Amino acid sequence: xxxxxxxxxxxxIGAGPYGLSLAAHLRARGVEHRIFGEPMGPWKTNMPxxxxxxxxxxxxxxxxxxxxxxxxxxxxxxxxxxxxxxMPLPLSRFIDYGETFQARYVPAVERKTLIAxxxxxxxxxxxxxxxxxxxxxxxxxxxGLHPFKRLPQExxxxxxxxxxxxxxxxxxxxxxGSEVIVxxxxxxxxxxxxxxxxxxxxxxxIARRPKLHFADGPRHRSLFARAAAPMSxxxxxxxxxxxAKYPQLIRHFSKDLRVRLANxxxxxxxxxxxxxxxxxxxxxxxxxxxxxxxxxxxxKVVLDLVDSAGARRSMRADHVIFATGYKVDVSRLxxxxxxxxxxxxxxxxxxxxxxxxxxxxxGLHFIGPAAANSFGPVCRFVYGTxxxxxxxxxxxxxxxxxxRPALQLRPLDRTVSP
Numbered sequence: 365x366x367x368x369x370x371x372x373x374x375x376x377i378g379a380g381p382y383g384l385s386l387a388a389h390l391r392a393r394g395v396e397h398r399i400f401g402e403p404m405g406p407w408k409t410n411m412p413x414x415x416x417x418x419x420x421x422x423x424x425x426x427x428x429x430x431x432x433x434x435x436x437x438x439x440x441x442x443x444x445x446x447x448x449x450x451m452p453l454p455l456s457r458f459i460d461y462g463e464t465f466q467a468r469y470v471p472a473v474e475r476k477t478l479i480a481x482x483x484x485x486x487x488x489x490x491x492x493x494x495x496x497x498x499x500x501x502x503x504x505x506x507x508g509l510h511p512f513k514r515l516p517q518e519x520x521x522x523x524x525x526x527x528x529x530x531x532x533x534x535x536x537x538x539x540x541g542s543e544v545i546v547x548x549x550x551x552x553x554x555x556x557x558x559x560x561x562x563x564x565x566x567x568x569x570i571a572r573r574p575k576l577h578f579a580d581g582p583r584h585r586s587l588f589a590r591a592a593a594p595m596s597x598x599x600x601x602x603x604x605x606x607x608a609k610y611p612q613l614i615r616h617f618s619k620d621l622r623v624r625l626a627n628x629x630x631x632x633x634x635x636x637x638x639x640x641x642x643x644x645x646x647x648x649x650x651x652x653x654x655x656x657x658x659x660x661x662x663x664k665v666v667l668d669l670v671d672s673a674g675a676r677r678s679m680r681a682d683h684v685i686f687a688t689g690y691k692v693d694v695s696r697l698x699x700x701x702x703x704x705x706x707x708x709x710x711x712x713x714x715x716x717x718x719x720x721x722x723x724x725x726x727g728l729h730f731i732g733p734a735a736a737n738s739f740g741p742v743c744r745f746v747y748g749t750x751x752x753x754x755x756x757x758x759x760x761x762x763x764x765x766x767x768r769p770a771l772q773l774r775p776l777d778r779t780v781s782p
Contacts, residue, residue: 378506382732385427385749388469389757392429404462415455418636422448423597427750452638530687548687550633558642578635597747607740614740626736
């Protein structure tokens, strides 16, 4: 089969909130670019319908150049109920908002998948699943957390019909008629446990922690409380407020401090405020349980558990869902060539980034959760879309305008033999 080969100034990989926000700003600045991926893909396919977002609605908007189409504006246009804090944001509504944002600001998303990214002569060579190769002067990777799912070592040998990660749902229909155990204590674990229980499926929740923690529900905060622990788009407190407002500042901290901030203890494990009453007293919960072993027996999963007092017990189920989070490790990105990986300086598995979100491979940028070890925890939230979108669009428009006349490169449009 013949393969097409083209060139472009900027290739954006991923069409979630970060990729769409950046593409909207690039388009407004007239920067030649292409964006690849399924719009709001992981939100549509890897999160269960009925889920509620943990972030406040006011802090869950994508970034457009004029700051005119936030979530509140979307709800107003559609006569949908909305409040900044007093009501939760359903996943389905956020997806509708993201897709409307895409249609309005980023109409040319290309629904195909990157399978290989390699260095070229002054460019990066991106190959896609339809056979096209794109030579890009700049590549911005915005792929979210889904590639970085983390399972405990004890579960590595289990077949997929008996074990899964919380990031693989999606529909819960495959669990109908099963007895299920959810392992974890954060929002993914509690959301799934509540939704599975409400579908009439037998489910238990087990956690290593001695207590389940949930975000505070909506309440009036005194002037003193607001001064002592200001509210930001990623949580309460001066540390998180600073991280949310000044991501460029975080980059100047020591490596160890940046990694600690990216995994700030106030961020979790933490269930959503509106899920607490759907779990506590509703779903069987066993706390202070550490997994010592996992095996299969007669077609079921058996968990060997030990509590904080050293008492052992076992639990069995038809299926175990591990809501055990994510760990950024770019070596797990199958599209990155070994050459690029060897050239990339890492910080605890994530790329070390410049002030312009650029790795130590010239022309290769990362935004979104993979940037958290350089720019702080705001990169883990939709609230963090604004800074990289504005900063990187401004930077790339300046840099590319400066080099393009000298290079005198034109888009390629030819067919080459395989």
